[in-house]
Amino acid sequence: MYVPPRLRGAFRTDETARALYAEGAGIFRIVPAAVAVPADLEDVRCLVRWAAETGTPVVPRGAGSGMAGGNVGPGVVVDLTRAFREPPTIDPVARRARAGASVTYRELNAAAAGYGLRLPPDPSSGAFCTIGGMVSTNAAGARSLKYGAIRDWVDAVEFVTADAEPGRAGEAAPAADSLTAAERRFFSDVAPDIRRHRAQLEARGPSTLKNSSGYDLSRHADEAWIRNLLIGSEGTLAIVSAVEVRLAPLPEELSTLLVTLRSLGDVAPAVDALGPLAPSAVELLDRTYLDRVRAAAGSRLPSDAEAVLLVELEGEGRVAADRLHGIAECTLLAADPSAGTLWELRHLASPILAALPDHMRSLQVVEDGCVPRARLGEYIAQLRDIATRCGFEVVIFGHAGDGHVHANLLADVTRADVVERLRQCLDAVTAVQVGLAGTMAGEHGDGRLRAPYLDVLYGPLFVEYCRRVKAAWDPGQILNPGVKIAPADALGAGSLPPDALKVGSRAPALPAEVAAALRRVEREASWGAFRLDLAPAPAASAPRRTPVEP
């Protein structure tokens, strides 16, 4: 392969390196043509310029913890964990922070905590996911019920376009002379038509509290349009290099409750009853989840619950128990610091699922559906039913306050028909989500997994405009092609390419040592580990760090 000239970071084309970047979280496995680890912003620009000249697709990648397959692809996977390491700076008076996109959520929050502040949307993956990855997927978390997704906290995004130009998008409308070529193309070629069709573009789509599916095409056409377009664009429009965010004070008092629900029909009434108290989190653990963790949880879990809610309030919690009287049983009221024990229940499943026997895997295929809150019980019942019909055990948990649940399918991957049944399950669950006015992605984005269903969710006009926006920002189609927007012939049901998955008889083969290392990453959730350190480089292709002239 022709190597990018003047790149100072690593560029590897050996089998080991390519295999190490063939997977992220989620179900996809695609062996890339090469792996690049740019050293800084100039290196990223150099790489993008080369990619544009050679027509090479680039796959921007942070920690690789994204579940929808946006962090893998057939071109050059660009590991951005080294390029944008600008440490967080905190302005405690303005309650604002700035950090390079490679900084993790945990690192940013640790810096903010020193000033009694935090960035409230708190993904469970905060220990390892990068700020760039969070912005690119519009990530959210348990406390998004009260505080919204990352979109609600981003003040400004700095980025590199497909033309290798640096840019910045904040609150104010950009001055004409400061626009990048990509923005100029967007404002001249597409923006006027989006404004004209705004009502039609917004007529379809989910009626949910959370959504990270599709581009934010028109909802922010009046203010901070570019910033909002880039948030959730999953590396398909630009590469995020730095982020400025607002911060909130750390809460002074926290109370948590464990609420036992005897019927799925009680989910919505219980959540509604808590609404006036503005809880910071209402997390749901479904029966399918409780059954899995019961042995580890001991006496903390009721034996006959259809689901439990973990409720967090910033303040005194007793009043919540009163509000739930007659709807659900409030079995435990804990004030900080014992609250930790309750949240441990929420995190018990990961090690248990990670310890599944070798022939079983916990797969994320229908893992991120979000529906109007009043329909959540109905959605969970249908989800359980479809999973059973397709021959999978399912583990359901998530953010009941937002009508949003995660669902892991437990699959025997030695079965010959596993991929076909996964595809059927994906088709059926997607139809239910859309039928309930929900979205396929509450917080994980579309990636490669859900891109083919975008027209089912939003209709053809929306998809047409997504394509036009993509063409304006990335005319050479080098930034993550196939992610977020599927090729025209892959639209609709029936996608889940068997030769691009971790499971099934057509899964791409990986060297045994690499396959074992990647399985360990999943089992131990060690997404923060630097991939090229997971297996030794073949002597002949050690990382190149010196400039190479063309």
Ligand SMILES: Cc1cc2nc3c(=O)[nH]c(=O)nc-3n(C[C@H](O)[C@H](O)[C@H](O)COP(=O)(O)OP(=O)(O)OC[C@H]3O[C@@H](n4cnc5c(N)ncnc54)[C@H](O)[C@@H]3O)c2cc1C
């Ligand atoms: C155990 C576990 C728990 C999780 N919990 C949550 C949760 O609570 N909430 C939640 O929202 N998600 C969660 N996730 C999913 C994932 O952590 C988030 O989507 C996260 O934001 C991805 O960050 P990352 O750095 O790993 O990005 P990656 O996975 O590397 O990339 C994700 C997408 O963003 C793009 N991208 C990454 N960095 C950049 C950049 N600098 N510029 C442009 N594009 C970029 C990639 O191309 C890709 O499309 C979880 C994942 C795991 C494994």
